[in-house]
Amino acid sequence: MSCQRSKLIELKQLKSTIESILFVIDEPVSLRKLSEVTGAGKDVVKDVLDSLGLEYENDYRGFLLREVADGYRLYTNPANASVVESFISSSDCKRLTQAALETLAIIAYKQPVTRSQISEIRGVNAEGSIATLMQRKLVEETGRSNSVGNPILYGTTKKFLESAGLKTLKGLPNLEDFAPDEQTKEQIRKSLDNKDETIPHPSSPVPSTD
Structure with a gap:
């Protein structure tokens, strides 16, 4: 050359x-x-x-x-x-609120998950945030739970993967890497291993509206 x-x-x-x-x-x-x-x-x-x-x-x-x-x-x-x-002023381009981001994170890591489970984890009613995420097509209904009342289950969409730059959900960062101590890490492991349980929250659970 x-x-x-x-x-x-x-x-x-x-x-x-x-x-x-x-x-x-x-x-x-x-x-x-x-x-x-x-x-x-x-x-x-x-x-x-x-x-x-x-x-x-x-x-x-x-x-x-x-x-x-x-x-x-x-x-x-x-x-x-x-x-x-x-384009920037359109609803699809507006930034998500902190509440919506927290709700999205819970659904991404905990899915499939019910509305009441999300509310219990956050300590506040998540109905508004879920509606926003569904409107933005980041979250969708994935079925019904076998628990009492057969509440709706929520999960993330293909658009969520595209927005997050992920090929599959396996590409999500390991939550344990952000845990401040071993006790929190263990709590995260138990929560993610058992999809039917919710992460304990110090606040009183919000009554289910499912």
Whole structure:
């Protein structure tokens, strides 16, 4: 492989690396920082950034690279502002509340689970959160429990896996890794091993509305 071809490949790799960084940052990244993490000189990094900026602009991409006071960052193309704003304000794009996130976590790890079990674990009525999660198609009814009254069982959906970046539920993080002590770890093990039991909660259980 010629020296010139080798340098071209290295430049393409650098361009790809910088572009990946730009996609994951929440705040502008400085030229100095990009130079540090890539090992390339500031002049080379600056040339790559200029090249990317022109490429995005000339190809009429949905995003543009801007140099601001603190560094560089990708921004949505102003030409698409009205559509982007409409999308962000839609119900499907709104962030979940803390209550909904807690409920979703319980369903993900405990499924199939009934509404009363979820409420007992959280210590508050979970009906509203479940309705929100079903509306967002993150949770669905999976059947009926064999317990008294045959309450509805809930589980996560394919959309949940897609949103969480998971192939299957086996990819969920191990809850024991977040436990502060061995007693809590054991409590988690028992709860997840037995789907018919609920995790003990210090609050009084909420009456079932199933």
